Amino acid sequence: MESNSVFQIPPHDHFFLGSDHDRAERRTWAVIILCTVMMVAEIVGGALFGSLALIADGLHMSTHAGALLLAALAYTYARKYAGDRSFTFGTGKFGDLAGYSSAIVLAMIALLVGYEAVTRLIDPVPIAFNQAIPIAVLGLVVNAASAWLLSGGLHHRHDHDHSHGHAHGHDHDGAPRRSDEPEIRELEFEEHDHGHGAHHRDNNMRAAVVHVMADAAVSVLVIVGLLLARAFDWLWMDPLAGFIGALVIANWSVGLLRDTGAILLDRNPDPRMAERVRTAIESEGDHVTDLHLWRLGPGHLGAIVSVATSETHEPAHYRKRLARFPDLSHITVEVQHRLATP
Template identity: 55%
Template structure:
């Protein structure tokens, strides 16, 4: 049995893992609650009086996202007030994900209800008072747009099924203007600055079917405008070489890549980073669920208006319940997306696999072995890691590994178990 020592980041460290802009998002949700609650009553009462299913459906959905706002607001308030409560082992950062998951379930139930009512109206149409129903539907859309405006500009990470990939023919998530190509007698290579969740480093990747480089025979030297130079040693990462040292800002310099067949020069220019590479890990699912509600509700409002206008213009009474069916499908789609994203966080699925990969590499680059590693999200922008390390160096304690892992952005809580390697005779 080998000896081991374990410790977490810091002595007497806290477990406050709330997202950036937590209190600001809390205030936004309360403002939208007041607005949506008033409009909800107007649409449901108006739709019932004037016989419009689409308008009633819009009002019902308005009630769901008013309720979702209440869930979100209470989750923000509770998480903030109990952020330091020791009963929460890893803080209250995941309470927003629980609130988002709850909102997704409510959305799914309302989608089923609207779909059922729409089918009933197809079978038994009712008269519609268009002159009264259409203005209310338009007013409902304006309220939805106002709600979107109130919730926009925050940290909700409004990604709705699209991604911000920057592929360059390989798996590295580097920005497009951080990749330079060099042609050598031995083949073509891509020189890139990689900074996905960690401080920036150089990577040299051979083209497809290209030769594999020997890290001991290749080096990178930066030459800045003031003449300052820095040499970077490289480590073999399997499919590419990576610099062992971080690159200091700004990224404006000439790069000299020294290979066995000669030197190759490329230029890098400083740029603005358009996207956060760790968007999934940093996303606030609580404000996102509220944002999804109002966006979906705006779409349902548009459908209600279209259905009413076509029904009045051409006598297509069936257009009104059809708008309800389409609205139900839109709501169900958003519900499923929310359920998948928040459920994954609640089940501790690692949203940033590259973080775990890089943690492992940092430890094993020091000559140690990672016996066990778990990385998961404990709050918006906060990741936690538990790892077991086997080391032949009896001078290395948990503080050594904490210092090595401090380089990672968003890695807020680390627990390390250090095992002594067995002594061989």
């Protein structure tokens, strides 16, 4: 004989945004303003002084600002609609969607830079060193300033407690915890490494930083290539530096596509966590018949657990056992009671 029991919880909010969401949003908009100011200054300056190279770099800066705008809008939209119940599991994945889109843009940039580099290796073009080198240096300075502004969004704060201060109106098992519920400590897992897990990574901020770092890396390579080309008349050094930069950008793009794509497809973000959840449930002799673990947003995991037991335990019993894992922000527990037949 088998009976099924599913724990019913009252309606609650699904705020699964990262702990640094607001700060990252502000910093991203600040970098967009910086890039926009530089873009306007370069285009206007190029038009006034007749510098085609300056205009070209200004147009390049516009693509940089556009990529960052995608990240900023993702932050804003995710925050604005975090309480919209039409999003079944909240808006925490908007950053991953923006990161995936940015990775595609990066891949296209890598292809364009690589194509241009190969073209110039085959058919070298004259280089205006006196204009190109200062512009490359200026681009590096802007990217360094952008990286400094964005760096605050990458630092994971360790001054939070194990509840993470999440504002979604319920504890990590998806339902309000009563004050009389005992804290479960039968199994001693070391959970302090959770802050370094991949599921805590803000892929939206990561994509923004990758854009900045890719631009900075290309600027460094271009500066080195231009200096060598001018010193030794090696015109091939400039396109070679560009081709190396394209390979670097492509490598970062592939990594970003792989990680964000896995999240969008609900791949298990932390196999170690899944094994810990299974061990916590089965420590009393029960059996996990089905387990789904996926990422809801930076630092937030969702879990669906089906448990087969010959005891009289209800879902609340297993919720308490899983309360030790602060990253589990939304849990659904199904209990299958197997009763012995006479």
